[in-house]
Amino acid sequence: TRGWRDPLLRRPRRAGNGCRAWALFDLYSAALNILGLLEGTIAALNDAAFSFGNVAISALTIIQEIVALGVLLWITAVAGNLIESSIRSSPNLSPSIQVLATKLLRIGLAGFAFLIALTVVGIDVTAFAVFGGAIGVGLGFGLQKIFANLVSGFILLMDKSIKPGDVIAVTDYYGRVDSLGARYVSVSTRDGIEHLIPNEELTTNRVENWSHSQNLLRIRKKVGIHYKSDVRRAIALCLEATSEVPRVLKDPKPVCQLQDFGDSSVDLEMRFWIDDPMNGRANVISEVLLRVWDKFAENGIEIPYPQRDVHLRSSSLEGQTLADLGADVVAGSTLSD
Known part of the structure; x- marks a missing residue:
């Protein structure tokens, strides 16, 4: 455990690195301003530009983007740390779900910060929106079931309709919920068989939860x-x-x-x-x-078994014995052959 550190202990160091980088940038800007080179440097960086489609990107724009992105990433990191702490302290989330939720949270916050940084420096994000929409449509068709199970898993976590330890009945079997995953729910039956049920099936089909609100x-x-x-x-x-x-x-x-x-x-x-x-x-x-x-x-309480009473009623056959009836049946079958 020598090299292991709690993430909470690493956050002050990250914040300190960001503050030092910002202080160094301010120092360089102040030095250029004192020497009277700030405006010339800005003009030179603005002239060093290239075109990307209809968008002109200069070296100054790149520096502004980096600064804006750094500030926004620092803000989103602080917000992400606070939300991550609340997620990890939740007793109803399994460790795998906690890791998945924190990863998705950080990816979403980083993407949001990147788009905001592009808008701040004046870059039109319409082209990126069209490109991202095309990628989204492709992924939606190719990974439709996976995304459906992923979204269903978050729904189960939010409404808490199914939790680890609950006893549920699905179709012809019932069992205990062991864990909630990103794609499936693990249910163990009394026979020792572990069923991996897709999350979508539990949100769209009828499920009996014997211990949802009470254990009675x-x-x-x-x-x-x-x-x-x-x-x-x-x-x-x-x-x-x-x-x-x-x-x-x-x-x-x-x-x-x-x-x-x-x-x-x-x-x-x-x-x-x-x-x-x-x-x-x-x-x-x-x-x-x-x-x-x-x-x-x-x-002396008797448990019965099914019984049937058969009553034979006869009219024209009255007086004939069972043996005579059997002989008539045999004779009739011989003549017909």
Whole structure:
């Protein structure tokens, strides 16, 4: 760490270098003025010119541009340092996003200072605007998706709709947001699979964020019991089972309601809350169902399986046995062959 220095410690040195350069320029100008050579020097520098299209650029213009650009770059550097400090102190931005934001900020401020310096010395920037517009159109068509993901990433950072640590559901899977990148969002599922989702997809499609404003998540699970079972007793046992699971919250309290009279069972629905969805849903659902199974078995509550009753009605076939019907079917198939 001997050669490492904090950028904050380097800023006073940069400011000192700029002040020394400005003082040296003032010293030379004052010396030329005292000797009576200032006006002649200015005229000579103004005569040493060349043409760039319709724009005449002299040595004096170049010196004025350098001075104006130096002053503006110093001002933008001070402003950039202040903004960079606020970006690096933000706890919601990952280190990669902080570096990207500071780089884009400094590039934008430097470009802005360059354009202002050209305007100050009287150079028409229309030609540069047309040239820059042509480059922008070309880059826009060639890098359309990349720029779309980049802009979407900044939108996600600004509105904070998705943050590191959030649990989100996208299409058929859900997972925990590990990091926000310039082009994609890293989401890890419970299977250990890391999905790199483009930022544009998260801003244009529907996304479920289970921990955006709070970590509370309600889980709903249906259980069917036999029609001969005691429904009220089964509801009480379901509530006991959910209350015994540590991850299930006591407030809001769990509920169990009669949902429907199904074809083969009386359908109950358990509803309970957890406040740690990042730890998974399937494991807490499994623990609740295991306790329900044990309590149903201990109290004689039967869980049915689908059944169908078939009733045969006959008129002209009355009196014939199944064996006779089978023989008639076989004989009919033989005659048809």
